[in-house]
Amino acid sequence: MELALLYSGGKDSSLAALLLDEFYDVRLVTAHFGVTDDFQHARDAAAELGFPFETITLDESVADDAVAQIVDDGFPRNGIQRVHEHALETAAELAVDAVADGSRRDDRVPTVSRAAAQSLEDRHGVDYIAPLSGFGRHAVDDLVAANLAVETGPSETVPKADYEGELRSCGRSWPTATATRPSARSFQITNRRTSTGVGSDVPRRTPRPNRSIPRSHSRTPRPNG
Numbered sequence: 001m002e003l004a005l006l007y008s009g010g011k012d013s014s015l016a017a018l019l020l021d022e023f024y025d026v027r028l029v030t031a032h033f034g035v036t037d038d039f040q041h042a043r044d045a046a047a048e049l050g051f052p053f054e055t056i057t058l059d060e061s062v063a064d065d066a067v068a069q070i071v072d073d074g075f076p077r078n079g080i081q082r083v084h085e086h087a088l089e090t091a092a093e094l095a096v097d098a099v100a101d102g103s104r105r106d107d108r109v110p111t112v113s114r115a116a117a118q119s120l121e122d123r124h125g126v127d128y129i130a131p132l133s134g135f136g137r138h139a140v141d142d143l144v145a146a147n148l149a150v151e152t153g154p155s156e157t158v159p160k161a162d163y164e165g166e167l168r169s170c171g172r173s174w175p176t177a178t179a180t181r182p183s184a185r186s187f188q189i190t191n192r193r194t195s196t197g198v199g200s201d202v203p204r205r206t207p208r209p210n211r212s213i214p215r216s217h218s219r220t221p222r223p224n225g
Contacts, residue, residue, distance in 0.1 A: 001097040011144045013102030019131045027052045031087035044162035076107045083163045084110030092111035092124035100129040
């Protein structure tokens, strides 16, 4: 089954890809407005992990609305939430069976409510999956340390392809106290660990055999009610 995972190149979405890989044909999808070339950081991280990668272009009016919301609020939470919802809607229009993201249990933003997930599924005929929704930050950090090679550093120095970076480049004044996660440190995926170490020679993914229980990739919208 085909799955599109919204991907920033960071540790959360990278770990989500590894967890989903057992059950889906995962493609890593970075949503962007075309304002910067930050998506290239996600592309490089996807290549290190051995997953297919693509970008989807978001509606520029959503960026304008999100920046205006952030400036009016004085903090980025609602604006970034708006962009994430639009990114999920856009990803759901791809020819996939499911869409996913790397949102955690303790994330303040972005989040996807139960009602929003159900609405997305019903309107697009896809499944929405949040593989890290039961994991807190410490559990994610432990799993990342065991399975991924990462570069850590202050948020402003580590390359990443998240929504906030592009929104900051849209040309309007930005609130100063705008942390969206508890930690001020960022993580860049540099490779995938194996039991023998880390390096560019890490074996890449190989196609999995067909499942014994076939399932059609043709999806129809679920009936309302």
